[in-house]
Amino acid sequence: MSSLKPLSRSRRLASILGLATALSTASAAAALADAPNVVTSIKPLQSLAASIMEGVGTPSVLIDGAASPHGYSLKPSQASQLQNANLVFWIGESLETSLEKPLSSLAGNADVVELMQAKGLHLVPFRLGNGFGPHVHEGEGGGHDGHDHDEAHAHDAGHDGHHDHEGHDHGAADHDDHGQDHEGGEEGHHHEGTDPHLWLDPENARIMAATMADHLAAADPANAGTYKANFDKLSARLSELEAGIRTELEPVQGKTFVVFHDAYHYFEDRFGLAASGSITLNPESPPGADRIREIQQRIKTDGVVCVFGEPQFEPKLVSVVLEGTDARMATLDPLGTGLTNGPGLYAELLQGIAKTMNTCLSGK
Known part of the structure; x- marks a missing residue:
């Protein structure tokens, strides 16, 4: 009769470690x-x-690359993504205009969260007049210069961030009718109401991330602890990010600049900057000759140091605007077009905007 030899101590330890590794791998795969x-x-x-x-897990993204969110067309594979989604996070119809109908028709089984409705957001209006809106003729009133923030407000606490597509009324006060045809050109359409580029304020990013964590925990209670812990880590990183950007931009506060379109109000408001105007009133319609002349004159009279284009739009237009002026040109990217998707993109995006502004405005 054969006898079994006991495993050596080292072999027993190896077996235990192997079992632990297998269990950990299985647990991660299950998650x-x-x-x-x-x-x-x-x-x-x-x-x-x-x-x-x-x-x-890893979330997917619909509008990748250099496409503008205002007029994006979904690919068939992305339509399938929406059909299979449990959760969809978007800003809202005033930004991703083209997604409103697909979300209603394709993401019927998903929890569709319109983050512009999250509680506690600092919201600011689109700026009108004084370089940001239709030319105000004498006697027509002064318009809004965009830097009196009495209109900026924390959002109504009655909203929980969930977008009910069956009867949710956006209201004329918050959103212009962005579903109308833009072929009439810039003179026939300009942005009004609440500015949707709210992610460019890291405090708003914190609030949106908290809303995401809440909805994820509700959809996946087994991982609620992980979502909470990850949010706490992200919140700390956002505080560090904000402090670093404030230091980066402090030397160029008071410098004047023009942006391609009014997408940076939140960033400016958070970090003490103030654009003199925007080249275009509606990013989907090129400005006419009158608008270009108006901005060129503003560049000269305001002593504008830098004019910022965007990768989603034709750079030649910025070159035309700069003709006959001493202003420099640089490119700001509010969407992170060329950046790699993932947890690090958000910080890289805001740091890139801050560095570009510092470099161009300081003449480095």
Whole structure:
């Protein structure tokens, strides 16, 4: 009769370690398999969601690359993503105008979260007049210069961030009718109401991330602790990010600049900057000759140091605006077009905007 020899101590330890590794791998695989199917509209939101979901799953993004969110057309594969989604995070119809109908028709089984409705956001209006709106003729009134923030407000606490597509009334006060045809040109359409580029304020990013964490925890209670822990880590990083950008931009506060379109109000407001105007009133319609002349004159009279274009739009237009002026040209990217998706994109995006502004405005 044969006898079994006891395993040596080293072999027993190896067996235990191997079993622990196998269990850990199986647990991680199970977590990924059970993770909610999360779809985000734009890259900055994908980055925030990826930070919250780190270690559990990876959210996808619809509007990638250099496409503008205002007029994006979904690919068939992306329509399938929406159909299979458990959660969808977007800003709202005033930004991702083209997504409103697909979200209603394709994402019927998903929790569609309009982050512009999150509680506690600092919201600012689109700026009108004084370089940001239709030319105000003498006797027509002064318009809004965009820097009196009495109109800026924390959003109505009655909203929880969930977008009910069956009867949710956006209200004329918040959103212009962005579903109308833009072929009439810039003179026939300009942005009004609440500015939707709210992710460019890191405090708003924190609030949106908290909303994401809440909805993820509700959809996936088993990983609620991970979502909460990840949010706490992200919140700390956002505080560090804000402090670093404030230091970066302090030397160029008071310098004048013009942006391609009014997309940076939140960033300016948070970090003490103030654009003199925008080249275009509606980014989907090129400015006419009168508008270009008006901005060229503003560049001269305001002593504008820098004019910022965007990668989503034709750079030649900025060159035309700069003709006959001493202003420099640089490119700001509010969407993170060329950046790699993931948890690090959001910080990289805001740091890139700050560095570009510092470099151009200081003449480095």
